[in-house]
Amino acid sequence: MTTNLQTGPVPGGRTAPPALEVRGLVKHYPGVKALDGVDLVVHQNEVLGLAGENGAGKSTLLKALVGLVRPDAGEIWVRGERVRLRSVVDAANHGLGMVFQEQSLVPNLTAAENIVLGSEGPGVRRGIYHWRTMRRLAQEQLDKIGSHIDPLARTDSLSFADRQMVEIAKVLRIEERTSHPPVIILDEPTSVLESKEIETLFTQVRRLREFASVVFVSHRLDEVLDVCDRVAVLRGGRSVGEVPAAGAAPAELHRMMIGSTGSDDHYHDGLAERSEEPGRPRLVVRGLSGRTFRDVDLEVRAGEIVGIVGVHGSGREDLCRALFGAEATTAGEVQLDGERLDLSGTRAACAAGIGYVPAERKTEGMVGPMSVADNMTLTKQQARCSGPLVRPRKQATLVDTWIERLSIRTPHRGTAIQRLSGGNQQKVVLARWLVSGDVRLLLLDHPTRGLDIGARSEVYRLMRELAGSGVATVLLADSLEEAIGMSDRIVVMSDGRATTEIAAPSGGKPTPLDLVKEMV
Amino acid sequence: MTSPAEADTEVVQARRPQPRRGVSLRDAGPPIALVVVFGVFAALSPGFRTLSNVQNVLDAAAVLAVVTIGISFVLMMGSIDLSAPGIMGASAITVALLVANNRNDNDLGFVGIAVAVLLAAGLGCLSGLALVLLKVPSFMATLGVSAVGLGLATLLFAGVQPNIADPMLEGWAVERFLGLAHLTWIALGCVLLGWLVQRYSRLGRYAFAIGGAEEVLALSGVRVAPYKVAVFTLAGAFYGLAGVMVTSQLSAGLVQAGRGYDFSAITAAVVGGTLLTGGRGGILHSTVGVLLVTVLTNGLVQVGVSPYWQGGVQGLIVVAAVAAAVIPQRRRNQVTK
Numbered sequence: 001m002t003t004n005l006q007t008g009p010v011p012g013g014r015t016a017p018p019a020l021e022v023r024g025l026v027k028h029y030p031g032v033k034a035l036d037g038v039d040l041v042v043h044q045n046e047v048l049g050l051a052g053e054n055g056a057g058k059s060t061l062l063k064a065l066v067g068l069v070r071p072d073a074g075e076i077w078v079r080g081e082r083v084r085l086r087s088v089v090d091a092a093n094h095g096l097g098m099v100f101q102e103q104s105l106v107p108n109l110t111a112a113e114n115i116v117l118g119s120e121g122p123g124v125r126r127g128i129y130h131w132r133t134m135r136r137l138a139q140e141q142l143d144k145i146g147s148h149i150d151p152l153a154r155t156d157s158l159s160f161a162d163r164q165m166v167e168i169a170k171v172l173r174i175e176e177r178t179s180h181p182p183v184i185i186l187d188e189p190t191s192v193l194e195s196k197e198i199e200t201l202f203t204q205v206r207r208l209r210e211f212a213s214v215v216f217v218s219h220r221l222d223e224v225l226d227v228c229d230r231v232a233v234l235r236g237g238r239s240v241g242e243v244p245a246a247g248a249a250p251a252e253l254h255r256m257m258i259g260s261t262g263s264d265d266h267y268h269d270g271l272a273e274r275s276e277e278p279g280r281p282r283l284v285v286r287g288l289s290g291r292t293f294r295d296v297d298l299e300v301r302a303g304e305i306v307g308i309v310g311v312h313g314s315g316r317e318d319l320c321r322a323l324f325g326a327e328a329t330t331a332g333e334v335q336l337d338g339e340r341l342d343l344s345g346t347r348a349a350c351a352a353g354i355g356y357v358p359a360e361r362k363t364e365g366m367v368g369p370m371s372v373a374d375n376m377t378l379t380k381q382q383a384r385c386s387g388p389l390v391r392p393r394k395q396a397t398l399v400d401t402w403i404e405r406l407s408i409r410t411p412h413r414g415t416a417i418q419r420l421s422g423g424n425q426q427k428v429v430l431a432r433w434l435v436s437g438d439v440r441l442l443l444l445d446h447p448t449r450g451l452d453i454g455a456r457s458e459v460y461r462l463m464r465e466l467a468g469s470g471v472a473t474v475l476l477a478d479s480l481e482e483a484i485g486m487s488d489r490i491v492v493m494s495d496g497r498a499t500t501e502i503a504a505p506s507g508g509k510p511t512p513l514d515l516v517k518e519m520v
Numbered sequence: 521m522t523s524p525a526e527a528d529t530e531v532v533q534a535r536r537p538q539p540r541r542g543v544s545l546r547d548a549g550p551p552i553a554l555v556v557v558f559g560v561f562a563a564l565s566p567g568f569r570t571l572s573n574v575q576n577v578l579d580a581a582a583v584l585a586v587v588t589i590g591i592s593f594v595l596m597m598g599s600i601d602l603s604a605p606g607i608m609g610a611s612a613i614t615v616a617l618l619v620a621n622n623r624n625d626n627d628l629g630f631v632g633i634a635v636a637v638l639l640a641a642g643l644g645c646l647s648g649l650a651l652v653l654l655k656v657p658s659f660m661a662t663l664g665v666s667a668v669g670l671g672l673a674t675l676l677f678a679g680v681q682p683n684i685a686d687p688m689l690e691g692w693a694v695e696r697f698l699g700l701a702h703l704t705w706i707a708l709g710c711v712l713l714g715w716l717v718q719r720y721s722r723l724g725r726y727a728f729a730i731g732g733a734e735e736v737l738a739l740s741g742v743r744v745a746p747y748k749v750a751v752f753t754l755a756g757a758f759y760g761l762a763g764v765m766v767t768s769q770l771s772a773g774l775v776q777a778g779r780g781y782d783f784s785a786i787t788a789a790v791v792g793g794t795l796l797t798g799g800r801g802g803i804l805h806s807t808v809g810v811l812l813v814t815v816l817t818n819g820l821v822q823v824g825v826s827p828y829w830q831g832g833v834q835g836l837i838v839v840a841a842v843a844a845a846v847i848p849q850r851r852r853n854q855v856t857k
């Protein structure tokens with residue numbers, strides 16, 4: 001998919017200054033050099049990919065470009081002019097706008113209000129709303145990206161993908177502030193999207209390139225290479241090089257990211273090692289029904305990894321939550337190792353040895369202001385307590401072991417988890433279930449969301465290790481490829497029902513297309 | 521990657537969550553509760569279902585309604601406001617001393633009312649400033665302002681109760697138009713005004729947005745501090761008007777004019793669905809809450825529940841009403857603080 005025929009960068013003979021240039025940007029946080037002299041150039045009408053491991057400094061760099069992070073040193077140049085960005089408004093005035101890694105819309109306002117928020121212009125006159133004008137302004141933005149969302153719909157009633165379209169429509173409002181082509185920054189926009197939504201997003205990105213420059217961050221390197229013209233790589237807060245996307249291989253990028261010729265072992269390999277036969281049925285679900293799923297039968301054996309695939313709204317997330325007691329059920333029975341499972345609450349599930357990694361990390365997965373150590377041992381109270389008392393030393397050794405094993409990038413185990421980069425937060429959340437050695441069933445809802453390749457293969461390795469030790473795993477994978485690579489068996493859910501089951505032993509893997517046929 | 525994406529297109533679109541505009545079914549709880557409670561009392565007590573009693577209920581709701589509208593804007597932002605008693609006391613004494621009264625020769629009439637409301641707005645503004653400039657949590661800031669208001673009222677009161685002799689102000693409480701006291705019409709006007717502000721002014725919408733996701737506003741380049749101050753100021757003005765209304769009812773300015781209104785107003789707002797977490801509910805919700813609370817109080821009297829029991833019974837019913845109101849929104853593992 002090399003589509004950059006007419007608009008790709010033309011290095012030689014360029015006279016116009018680049019749309020955006022960063023020189024020697026430095027940013028220190030207590031204990032970390034988030035940025036350590038980053039250089040970056042973004043050309044006019046170019047899609048620049050930004051790759052790097054978790055904690056490499058990508059988000060920090062991008063936040064500096066929209067005035068949210070004040071760099072300690074270094075320069076930012078916009079179209080040949082040095083700028084100082086003190087706020088998002090400053091950045092917008094220079095044509096720089098960002099779609100954030102965690103979505104940032106006001107949920108209880110309409111889509112239209114979110115799109116024009118902070119720059120309502122004629123939509124609000126003397127403090128009074130003109131809903132019709134507001135609607136028209138928003139519609140103009142939505143038209144730019146060819147979206148058919150109702151501008152007056154409440155934002156929290158929109159699907160995730162639609163909300164992202166709203167964000168893009170919103171960020172394009174900066175065009176009203178400057179006559180120059182804008183630079184649109186997308187920080188991990190795809191990590192929460194389904195494949196079809198990703199395709200829509202890419203169409204948008206390609207459309208944006210006609211009149212803007214785009215900076216694009218993703219941990220899925222094939223994706224980066226697909227949509228970008230050029231990819232710059234960050235490592236440890238420094239720029240370590242760049243490659244033209246055309247013709248580059250993900251493996252090559254990955255090597256630059258980790259700075260060595262490390263093996264790019266993926267979920268595809270290594271599976272054969274797990275020769276041992278899955279054991280007796282561990283999780284048995286019979287006729288389970290809930291708000292969004294009906295009459296689901298499911299069986300997972302000890303040591304088996306079962307992937308559940310399905311589109312948005314197939315009910316698989318809620319099924320997963322229900323198994324953890326976090327979602328009400330109306331009928332059906334669940335047995336764990338032959339014993340009837342109490343689904344009335346999450347405490348019972350924890351006590352029964354069920355671990356759950358929620359997809360919504362920020363709201364359900366972690367306690368932001370608490371330390372890495374406390375977050376990691378949240379469920380494993382024995383690890384740090386005797387009776388009601390916390391035992392810091394025991395906790396410390398345990399936590400440090402896991403920080404090391406998962407190579408979690410944190411200055412200290414006492415650092416508040418919200419200070420960590422997104423991917424590192426996810427590792428801590430995962431580690432929570434790994435530290436408690438007595439897990440029998442793991443429910444993983446998008447466990448590798450936002451993780452870089454290295455961390456991801458680490459998680460895969462852990463999953464296999466756990467499976468090898470007899471843990472049963474239910475996996476809601478981030479992509480079909482992941483589901484296929486990791487699972488021994490794949491259950492397809494559609495419209496709230498488990499419709500098909502496909503065996504996926506190593507050596508006999510189905511193709512994504514096989515699955516999609518069943519999903520429709 | 522391309523082919524799977526194309527293949528599941530229609531499926532994805534078929535199952536989108538339904539985009540919603542405005543009001544939804546989950547807001548229906550409080551109005552239904554109001555109808556049910558009303559029906560129950562009407563069935564139990566012949567005295568309750570007379571037209572004149574319905575008028576009584578509406579008249580009795582007037583002051584609480586005005587206070588609740590003010591507090592609702594604050595609650596929508598996710599803040600809390602306990603300053604109503606102090607601000608109402610200050611405005612009650614102020615207005616009593618400025619219109620025709622037995623303490624001095626003032627006879628400012630309408631201007632006196634305006635001054636009292638402005639003073640109240642100023643006190644509200646003080647809460648807002650303490651919140652945004654000194655970063656005092658709204659709970660403490662408004663508690664402090666309430667004390668300031670009470671102190672001011674006590675100073676002005678100076679030991680001698682000002683009885684008013686202003687015909688217009690006295691008339692508000694006794695004269696009727698279409699069967700309802702003028703105070704009730706004033707309250708209705710406030711409901712309308714509050715609703716318009718909430719729906720059509722940037723102030724109202726931003727108050728709502730602040731309760732929804734304050735950090736997003738900052739990310740969008742909106743400075744929220746001025747809006748917070750403005751909301752507390754607006755709330756103060758409503759409390760001030762409520763203080764004036766109480767003065768009209770009592771024909772005298774009392775320091776305790778606003779006693780207990782802070783918690784009744786919060787209760788009414790929450791019962792109506794304007795939750796303390798912010799970003800939910802609104803003026804109409806809160807108004808329904810006011811009616812629900814007032815109907816309860818009145819109904820218990822009509823049904824003949826002993827006055828010794830009424831407080832407790834009312835408390836229980838309020839908790840039940842709130843529980844009923846949030847049933848449609850309740851989900852497992854919801855955090856309640």
Ligand SMILES: Nc1ncnc2c1ncn2[C@@H]1O[C@H](COP(=O)(O)OP(=O)(O)OP(=O)(O)O)[C@@H](O)[C@H]1O
Nearest residue numbers: 029034054055056057058059060419420421422423
């Ligand atoms: N507010 C902060 N306080 C302290 N440290 C921070 C803060 N923000 C980021 N860091 C640290 O700076 C480093 C770079 O973080 P950044 O979020 O830029 O990484 P990233 O490349 O975006 O990673 P990911 O792919 O996981 O999102 C990390 O080590 C992180 O812990």
Ligand SMILES: [Mg+2]
Nearest residue numbers: 058059421422
């Ligand atoms: Mg990041």
